[in-house]
Amino acid sequence: MVLDGKTFQSRLGPKGEPADIDDRLVFRDGLFVSEECERRCGYAPAKYWVRVEGERIQMMAEAPCLNADAVIVWRGTVTGDEIEGTYTWVNKRWYWTFEKEFWFKG
Incomplete structure (x- = not known):
């Protein structure tokens, strides 16, 4: 994969708020991981x-939670040595679904 071997030190925050x-x-062996979300x-x-568009590489990943019925959907753009984007945390419960x-x- 085009991003394999790349690692980005990043800051995360709720939408509309500071990091x-x-x-x-980390992108490795065709896989993406947020080390903090994993930990x-x-x-x-x-x-x-x-998806490559000129100098920009758009990425998307759906990371499942191993401990709950939840997923994080990551969408970002890599330009050179920088990445930025958004992610949506989706937590499914018996009677409702929470999205943030x-x-x-980085």
């Missing part, structure tokens, strides 16, 4: 997809 988490986003919540490395938007940059 409050340091993270490392804190058990989100597994996930396959990622890309976040942003990342």
